[in-house]
Amino acid sequence: MRLRQITLVTAVLGLLCVPARAEARDISRDTLAADDGWAALGTGTTGGAAADDAHVTTVTDRAGLVRARDGGSDTPKIIKIAGTIDANTDDDGDHLDCADYATGGYSLKRYLTAYDPRTWGAAKPSGAQEEARQASAAAQAERVVLPVGSHTTIVGLGDGAVLKGAGLQVKNADNVILRNLDLRDAYDCFPVWQPNTGGLGDWKTAYDNIWLTGATHVWVDHVTASDQGHPDSAEPTCFARNYLRHDGLLDITNGSDLVTVSWSRFAGHDKAMLIGSGDTATGDRGKLRVTLHHNQFESVVQRAPRVRFGQVHVYDNRYVVPEGAEYRYSLGVSTESAVYAENNAFHTPGHVEVADLVKSWNGTALHQSGTLFNGWPVDLLAVYNAYNSGSERDLTADVGWTPTLHTKIDSAAVADREVARGAGAGRIP
Ligand code: CA
Numbered sequence: 001m002r003l004r005q006i007t008l009v010t011a012v013l014g015l016l017c018v019p020a021r022a023e024a025r026d027i028s029r030d031t032l033a034a035d036d037g038w039a040a041l042g043t044g045t046t047g048g049a050a051a052d053d054a055h056v057t058t059v060t061d062r063a064g065l066v067r068a069r070d071g072g073s074d075t076p077k078i079i080k081i082a083g084t085i086d087a088n089t090d091d092d093g094d095h096l097d098c099a100d101y102a103t104g105g106y107s108l109k110r111y112l113t114a115y116d117p118r119t120w121g122a123a124k125p126s127g128a129q130e131e132a133r134q135a136s137a138a139a140q141a142e143r144v145v146l147p148v149g150s151h152t153t154i155v156g157l158g159d160g161a162v163l164k165g166a167g168l169q170v171k172n173a174d175n176v177i178l179r180n181l182d183l184r185d186a187y188d189c190f191p192v193w194q195p196n197t198g199g200l201g202d203w204k205t206a207y208d209n210i211w212l213t214g215a216t217h218v219w220v221d222h223v224t225a226s227d228q229g230h231p232d233s234a235e236p237t238c239f240a241r242n243y244l245r246h247d248g249l250l251d252i253t254n255g256s257d258l259v260t261v262s263w264s265r266f267a268g269h270d271k272a273m274l275i276g277s278g279d280t281a282t283g284d285r286g287k288l289r290v291t292l293h294h295n296q297f298e299s300v301v302q303r304a305p306r307v308r309f310g311q312v313h314v315y316d317n318r319y320v321v322p323e324g325a326e327y328r329y330s331l332g333v334s335t336e337s338a339v340y341a342e343n344n345a346f347h348t349p350g351h352v353e354v355a356d357l358v359k360s361w362n363g364t365a366l367h368q369s370g371t372l373f374n375g376w377p378v379d380l381l382a383v384y385n386a387y388n389s390g391s392e393r394d395l396t397a398d399v400g401w402t403p404t405l406h407t408k409i410d411s412a413a414v415a416d417r418e419v420a421r422g423a424g425a426g427r428i429p
Pocket of ligand 1: 211248
């Protein structure tokens with residue numbers, strides 16, 4: 001068919017046919033349903049639903065987003081993100097790359113020369129290159145860390161809202177909703193070398209796509225979080241350790257409490273979700289209550305989630321480990337954690353075994369029921385206790401609580417299908 005004919009046919013159809021797609025529903029004043037997980041406790045989670053018209057803003061760039069945040073004020077506000085926003089931009093909207101932030105003579109080459117363990121030893125980096133790294137990192141943080149205040153809803157418009165390079169930070173704030181957003185590549189230009197981490201030393205990166213610190217009543221829904229654009233697998237090895245560029249996708253720490261994470265997609269990343277950042281953070285006792293349901297963890301190496309202290313309800317989630325993907329574990333059971341996992345479905349390649357799905361450090365208990373492993377029902381706990389590495393101790397089934405705040409719990413098989421179809425940004429029904 002010649003082009004003119006195609007154009008003619010299209011034009012005629014255009015006259016005859018009305019698009020079937022209805023106008024997208026306005027989700028910006030949605031609130032968390034009663035009983036939908038821990039974030040529903042007490043006053044529930046309404047985000048910026050009470051905003052007056054002056055505090056409902058549609059933003060298309062970083063500068064607009066920063067203005068709409070209003071310094072992280074407590075005034076109820078709704079921020080709608082349209083299109084792609086790059087956090088690594090200057091006030092004119094021009095992209096900034098790592099070289100633009102580098103200052104004081106910092107370069108990775110000089111940094112590696114200065115702190116090579118063979119010459120520098122195991123002391124914490126200090127001196128000119130470390131000072132230059134810190135100053136450079138501060139310049140990047142000033143751009144990419146975006147604090148979110150209380151009574152705030154941030155939603156993406158339609159199915160194309162992307163926030164690139166940002167670290168959304170809900171710090172000591174209450175009542176926040178983050179929905180329908182594709183959060184990509186919270187890339188750290190200036191990782192720090194920590195010679196005394198994990199015996200061999202390690203690189204520490206600064207940013208999580210979302211970091212909840214001292215945050216309460218937070219609902220994260222239909223979010224996609226990934227390293228898209230800069231996979232860590234493409235990064236080099238420096239001082240014999242992976243030079244990671246990303247920290248967590250969604251970290252929940254420092255006394256955060258009452259969080260529901262639903263219908264979201266965590267993909268293409270190493271350490272996905274840390275709940276509780278330290279064994280000695282005893283202020284987290286009684287807090288870090290989190291519900292994770294109908295989420296997909298796909299090509300995630302570890303921490304889906306890793307939990308300390310919190311009562312965490314993990315139900316109806318879908319885990320996908322593709323053939324050839326790096327994988328360590330999914331459910332991390334750490335100090336005083338009380339993970340209640342039910343009706344989760346795991347899809348893994350042949351070399352991943354049931355006992356690999358769980359890892360314990362100082363954990364004592366894990367509830368699991370209704371688990372599906374490559375389509376087969378398994379008793380995750382019994383298998384873990386029978387086949388764990390031996391350096392890990394057996395876990396008991398009694399985590400000391402039974403979740404009561406939840407919506408309908410589907411079988412793992414039903415959840416598996418629905419999550420595959422419906423989790424992530426751009427998929428709110
Ligand atoms: Ca983190």
